[in-house]
Amino acid sequence: MERRILLVDCDAFFVQVARLEDPEGAGRAPLLIVGGSATGRGVVTSASYEARAFGVRSAMPTAHALRLCPDATVVGVPRGAVGRRSREVRAALEDLAPVVQAASVDEFYLDLTGTERLFRGETLEATAWRIREAVLRRTGISVSLGGGTRRVIAKLAASFAKPAGVHVVPPGGEQAFLNPLKLSALPGVGPSLVERLEKRGLRTVEDALGVQEEWLQRWFGQRRGAWLYRRVRGVDESRVDPHERRKSISSERTFFEDINDDAELERRLMKLATSLGPILRDKGFRARTVTVKLRDHDFTTRQHSRTVPEPIESNAAIVEVGRALLDDLRAQRRVPARLIGIGLSGLVSAGEAHQLGLFDEPVAGESDRDRDVSRVVDALAKRFGDDAVLPGRLVRGPEATGRDGSGRTDG
DNA sequence: TCTGGGGTCCTAGGACCC
DNA sequence: TCTGGGGTCCTAGGACCC
Secondary structure (H helix, E strand, O other): OOOOEEEEEOOOOOHHHHHHHHHHHHOOOOEEEEEEOOOOOOEEEEEEEHHHHOOOOOOHHHHHHHOOOOOOOOOOOOOOHHHHHHHHHHHHHHHOOOOEEEEEOEEEEEEOOOOOOOOOOOHHHHHHHHHHHHHHHHHOOOOEEEOOOOOOHHHHHHHHHHOOOOOEEOOOOOOHHHHHEEEOOOOOOHHHHHOOOOOOOOOOOOHOOOOOOHHHHHHHHHHHHHHHHHHHOOOOOOOOOOOOOOEEEEEEEEEEEEEEEHHHHHHHHHHHHHHHHHHHHHHHHHHHEEEEEEOOOOOEEEEEEEEEEEEOOOOHHHHHHHHHHHHHHHHHHOEEEEEEEEEEEEEHHHHOOOOOHOOOOOOOOOHHHHHHHHHHHHHHHHHHHHHHOOOOOHHHHHHHHHHHHHHHHOO
């Protein structure tokens, strides 16, 4: 059956959220930039369409953006609100379509294949407009929709729909739609591949259509060549999967000023680690691999990772592995750092781990008590707020818990 | 201009096992 | 004593996306 896929893309999502959350401030600034501070090391996360007219783009240093658009108002990323509004949009879509997959905070794929009768022969374009209005009414968020027979076509179509519009590529019209596009417009073709393509004189989809698969493979590698050959023909078998599972969790921070002190770096790492732990446990996961990342003052980015035999979940275990990895990284190159990060991957659900019989023996590195302590910390944080429990202090065992506990929770 | 933070996927080499 | 080849896991790095 011909598939009917829509990509729902929120228009300048962070800008919209900032305005909804602060109607008197951000809501009244046509020239709005959401992102890092102007004086610090921030970049633009999202800019209003009015600001984009001045050349402001996301990922651009905020300082640069302000040079292009001096009258712009800069506000921070409304972190919590972004997640909340994203879930609202998703919930609205789940009431409108049978299969919904979140591709990011502000992008959702819908598979409407087989809904023709349910929607009484409504065209995909009419359905898309109806969904746009319903989402706007229910969540206050303006979205654009792209439609087609495949995910990649829907995705590309959405860029023609923005802002606040709809663009549907009819079945059979895929190749005509793709032909004039620049190769750099294709999802998965980034700056690096574009440079190599241009060396071969390839700029547009039509250029690439004239090249045999074996030549693409010779130039760009077996897999990449085959992938590109299919992509310029709009071939995309990937499904809209509503049950996609998270594969990693991570957190990183750029410092206001570079840090060269080992103890201070360790403190920053502990803080990140103890903020990650609750997220891991809340989702019922354990992790097998811990990764620590350092970005040096010269922007050299290095990371070390370690996979432990049994999956871990306690702050104590995460911190222990993370500290060892940081020591290695610092021993290798001890220069001022501008960023530190920690990540957890190799995620297994705690229940799954039990079923596999992985915990018949006591786990090296993580005791039952470690896990219990972490759960107590989570419960306290849930009841009294995160500030009730200072991260990095409760990770050492019952003595520390008893001693530090009283002074900490009365704040 | 001076470079955020959250992710996914791919590659390549080495270790280890059969 | 020297040797092949395949599979899997782990690690580091890089490309890419929003």
